[in-house]
Amino acid sequence: MTEVNEGAVDLVEVIRGDRVESVHRGHIVVCDGAGEIVEAWGDPSAVIYPRSACKMVQALPLLESGAGAHLTSAQLALASASHEGAAVHVAGVNAWLRDLAMSEQNLRCGTHMPYSDDARADLIRAGDRPCQLHNNCSGKHAGFLALSKHLGAGPEYVEPDHPVQLAVRRTFEEVTGMDSPGYGIDGCSAPNFATRLDAFGRAMGLFAGARDGGGLRQDAMVRLTRAMGAEPMLVAGEGRACTDLMHAMGGRVAVKTGAEAVFIAIIPELNRGIALKIVDGTTRAAEAVIAAMLVRLGVLDAGAPVAKRLTHGPITNCRDKVTGHYNVRLR
Amino acid sequence: MTEVNEGAVDLVEVIRGDRVESVHRGHIVVCDGAGEIVEAWGDPSAVIYPRSACKMVQALPLLESGAGAHLTSAQLALASASHEGAAVHVAGVNAWLRDLAMSEQNLRCGTHMPYSDDARADLIRAGDRPCQLHNNCSGKHAGFLALSKHLGAGPEYVEPDHPVQLAVRRTFEEVTGMDSPGYGIDGCSAPNFATRLDAFGRAMGLFAGARDGGGLRQDAMVRLTRAMGAEPMLVAGEGRACTDLMHAMGGRVAVKTGAEAVFIAIIPELNRGIALKIVDGTTRAAEAVIAAMLVRLGVLDAGAPVAKRLTHGPITNCRDKVTGHYNVRLR
Numbered sequence: 001m002t003e004v005n006e007g008a009v010d011l012v013e014v015i016r017g018d019r020v021e022s023v024h025r026g027h028i029v030v031c032d033g034a035g036e037i038v039e040a041w042g043d044p045s046a047v048i049y050p051r052s053a054c055k056m057v058q059a060l061p062l063l064e065s066g067a068g069a070h071l072t073s074a075q076l077a078l079a080s081a082s083h084e085g086a087a088v089h090v091a092g093v094n095a096w097l098r099d100l101a102m103s104e105q106n107l108r109c110g111t112h113m114p115y116s117d118d119a120r121a122d123l124i125r126a127g128d129r130p131c132q133l134h135n136n137c138s139g140k141h142a143g144f145l146a147l148s149k150h151l152g153a154g155p156e157y158v159e160p161d162h163p164v165q166l167a168v169r170r171t172f173e174e175v176t177g178m179d180s181p182g183y184g185i186d187g188c189s190a191p192n193f194a195t196r197l198d199a200f201g202r203a204m205g206l207f208a209g210a211r212d213g214g215g216l217r218q219d220a221m222v223r224l225t226r227a228m229g230a231e232p233m234l235v236a237g238e239g240r241a242c243t244d245l246m247h248a249m250g251g252r253v254a255v256k257t258g259a260e261a262v263f264i265a266i267i268p269e270l271n272r273g274i275a276l277k278i279v280d281g282t283t284r285a286a287e288a289v290i291a292a293m294l295v296r297l298g299v300l301d302a303g304a305p306v307a308k309r310l311t312h313g314p315i316t317n318c319r320d321k322v323t324g325h326y327n328v329r330l331r
Numbered sequence: 332m333t334e335v336n337e338g339a340v341d342l343v344e345v346i347r348g349d350r351v352e353s354v355h356r357g358h359i360v361v362c363d364g365a366g367e368i369v370e371a372w373g374d375p376s377a378v379i380y381p382r383s384a385c386k387m388v389q390a391l392p393l394l395e396s397g398a399g400a401h402l403t404s405a406q407l408a409l410a411s412a413s414h415e416g417a418a419v420h421v422a423g424v425n426a427w428l429r430d431l432a433m434s435e436q437n438l439r440c441g442t443h444m445p446y447s448d449d450a451r452a453d454l455i456r457a458g459d460r461p462c463q464l465h466n467n468c469s470g471k472h473a474g475f476l477a478l479s480k481h482l483g484a485g486p487e488y489v490e491p492d493h494p495v496q497l498a499v500r501r502t503f504e505e506v507t508g509m510d511s512p513g514y515g516i517d518g519c520s521a522p523n524f525a526t527r528l529d530a531f532g533r534a535m536g537l538f539a540g541a542r543d544g545g546g547l548r549q550d551a552m553v554r555l556t557r558a559m560g561a562e563p564m565l566v567a568g569e570g571r572a573c574t575d576l577m578h579a580m581g582g583r584v585a586v587k588t589g590a591e592a593v594f595i596a597i598i599p600e601l602n603r604g605i606a607l608k609i610v611d612g613t614t615r616a617a618e619a620v621i622a623a624m625l626v627r628l629g630v631l632d633a634g635a636p637v638a639k640r641l642t643h644g645p646i647t648n649c650r651d652k653v654t655g656h657y658n659v660r661l662r
Contacts, residue, residue: 005341005354014591014612017515019525021380022591022612023336049352110649124455135649184348185654194350260345260353280611281345281353318441318466323516 005279007043009331012278012285016315016324024285026261026278027197028293028330033209033271035177035202041330044198048277049184051192053258055080055140056224056266057175057203058190061167062143063220067150076227077234078139082257084237085114085134087122092234093133096142100149107132108158109141109188116237137188139234144190158189165191175203175217187259197275200264204273207254207266225266228254241287244306245294253299261286267299284326292328336610338374340662343609343616347646347655355616357592357609358528359624359661364540364602366508366533372661375529379608380515382523384589386411386471387555387597388506388534389521392498393474394551398481407558408565409470413588415568416445416465418453423565424464427473431480438463439489440472440519447568468519470565475521489520496522506534506548518590528606531595535604538585538597556597559585572618575637576625584630592617598630615657623659 008025015021027042037044050057059079062068068076075096083089097103113120114134123130132138144157144164153163160169160183169191173179176199183191210221228235229251236242236257245255254266261278263286274293278285291310294300300307313325339356346352358373368375381388390410393399399407406427414420428434444451445465454461463469475488475495484494491500491514500522504510507530514522541552559566560582567573567588576586585597592609594617605624609616622641625631631638644656 003351003354005351010336016380016523017513017525019378019380019513019515020334020336021515023334023610025611047350049347049350108650110651112649121455124452182348182350184350184352185648185652187648187654189648189650189652192347194348279354280356280613280616282611282613285611317516317518317520318443319439319520320441321516321520323518 002043002045002047004046004048004277006046008046008279009042010329011041012288013327013329014324015327021324024278024280024282026276026285026289028274028276028289029198029201030293031198031201031205031273033205035205037198037201038272040198044196044201046197046277047181047194048197048200048262049192049194049260050200051186051258051260051262052082052137053256053262053264053275054172054192054200055082055256056207056228056254057172058140058168059143059224060171060175060217060220061164062147063223064171064216065147065150065167067147068143073227073230074234076224077231079143080224080228080256081139081235082136083139083234084116084240085119085130085136086116086237087119089139089234089237090133093138093142097145100145102145104132106145106155107135107138107141108156109135109137111135135188140190141188158191160191169193175206176200177202197277201273201275204264204266204275206273208268208273209271225254225268228256241306241310245291245300248301248304248306249294249299253294255290257283257286263287263290265290265294267297270297270299272297288326288328292330296330333374333376333378335377335379335608337377339377339610340373341660342372343619344658344660345655346658352655355609355611355613357607357616357620359605359607359620360529360532361624362529362532362536362604364536366536368529368532369603371529375527375532377528377608378512378525379528379531379593380523380525380591381531382517382589382591382593383413383468384587384593384595384606385503385523385531386413386587387538387559387585388503389471389499390474390555391502391506391548391551392495393478394554395502395547396478396481396498398478399474404558404561405565407555408562410474411555411559411587412470412566413467414470414565415447415571416450416461416467417447417568418450420470420565420568421464424469424473428476431476433476435463437476437486438466438469438472439487440466440468442466466519472519489522491522500524506537507531508533528608532604532606535595535597535606537604539599539604540602556585556599559587572637572641576622576631579632579635579637580625580630584625586621588614588617594618594621596621596625598628601628601630603628619657619659623661627661
């Protein structure tokens with residue numbers, strides 16, 4: 001296993017005028033439906049925290065346990081989401097908690113201002129503060145609570161030795177095919193298990209290769225992948241990369257961002273999963289590279305507005321003048 | 332001259348749990364009062380856009396022309412500022428424009444939402460939109476307008492062939508000691524001249540070495556450096572790195588951030604200027620490294636809250652749990 005910065009390659013140039021102003025390095029891996037590496041840039045053995053890009057893995061025990069048998073696509077999309085805390089997300093998670101005979105107070109994700117401009121403005125105008133429902137991870141936590149209730153476990157479901165997190169770790173290690181070398185605590189207080197990029201790419205390949213009727217795990221993978229593609233707005237929000245990319249691909253591909261510039265794609269029609277990490281943790285670069293990879297693999301139209309915006313820009317300024325653009329380099 | 336990413340060295344590790352999650356590379360140069368390199372990390376010949384870190388250079392023609400003879404320290408600090416658009420900044424720039432018998436409409440910086448949480452909330456509650464006074468560069472532009480009026484030049488003062496920008500370019504090339512290889516258009520629509528990091532460090536060294544009575548240029552440099560140190564709140568704002576660093580050093584050192592992770596320091600008491608660029612353009616890393624350099628040179632107390640916050644963290648999450656920290660590596 002190697003440190004995250006070893007063997008990284010230049011992937012994105014940020015151009016101003018006719019000059020390279022900044023550069024982002026990273027690692028990419030593409031795996032097939034059996035989890036085997038098909039193509040890679042940088043060092044696939046780099047160890048990463050997958051952060052929110054692994055939410056669909058964290059949701060597998062919810063389905064495999066039977067706790068999520070009755071859940072809707074909208075709820076599964078929220079469980080896999082890093083949402084912007086808009087009204088639709090807050091209402092969806094709130095209703096789910098009510099179904100569980102629980103409330104916002106049962107959440108352990110903590111509070112941050114919603115990413116949604118409208119939701120922030122609404123709070124400010126009302127003189128309110130955000131609650132835990134606004135947390136971008138509140139849907140994942142509703143899923144944790146649903147599993148916890150099913151297991152009859154205690155309320156502190158983000159503790160690493162809680163039955164929910166033990167189930168997540170076991171599942172994560174099964175789909176990545178390796179023991180996690182350890183965990184960090186995520187922004188939402190849940191443990192986030194480190195793994196190698198190729199192991200995480202393997203998991204994404206398995207999601208892509210999963211088929212209906214392939215057994216408990218494959219059925220769960222199919223349900224989650226379809227739910228994300230069916231509900232792009234619930235997975236992120238208005239104008240956000242995940243939402244716009246999934247819309248542009250007609251919901252046939254599931255994509256998910258993670259903090260510190262992780263990004264994944266699950267492409268069932270090609271039997272391919274993608275996982276990438278930008279070493280410096282910058283989201284603009286992760287977005288540019290995942291979009292470029294989706295174009296390269298032929299599932300995203302290079303002319304789609306979101307493809308052009310993420311892979312090229314242009315970068316504009318406060319008077320809407322073009323000041324530069326991005327170059328993605330996939331040599 | 333080399334591209335910005337060639338020869339960069341690892342400078343900042345972002346740690347989560349006990350593992351490196353992200354890494355930032357960059358270049359640093361320390362120059363003496365004559366502009367000679369004293370110490371460097373990475374490749375000092377890397378070509379950068381100095382962005383807003385060169386605002387005190389852009390303000391030199393204002394003083395050297397005589398146009399700024401009567402200006403206060405507050406006005407010179409605003410001319411060198413990337414301010415947060417709080418009431419104090421908006422009022423200061425507005426009053427300056429009135430002194431010039433001008434108004435917000437004469438500005439060519441464009442509009443963006445103010446960085447200040449309070450100012451943003453005030454606008455939202457009032458149902459207002461930001462105006463050009465809220466632009467972080469509005470003070471620099473007031474200075475451009477003052478020079479333009481003095482020169483009897485036309486209203487489009489951000490055009491690269493306008494007398495104001497010609498004066499800026501000439502001065503920039505004199506203090507950096509080299510011809511600029513070209514410019515990019517900045518977020519505020521002014522040209523931003525590319526240069527080598529060591530040439531920009533030379534300029535910062537000259538600012539540090541300037542002495543009262545040393546002639547027109549040195550007098551201008553001394554006035555600007557002192558004005559920034561005397562008015563830290565006007566140079567940035569509440570809780571911002573530049574403001575907190577200058578406060579912590581009692582105003583004896585001028586520091587300034589620039590977009591895409593440029594940072595400078597002017598240290599008259601040591602006869603030293605610092606310039607640095609983080610290759611990936613991430614502000615958290617530029618802030619960590621400038622603070623570590625100021626501690627290393629003995630002008631910032633390692634125990635000062637801002638020094639600990641910028642160089643180490645801790646990084647906390649939505650429930651105020653410590654999830655990680657920064658490591659600055661100055662080998």
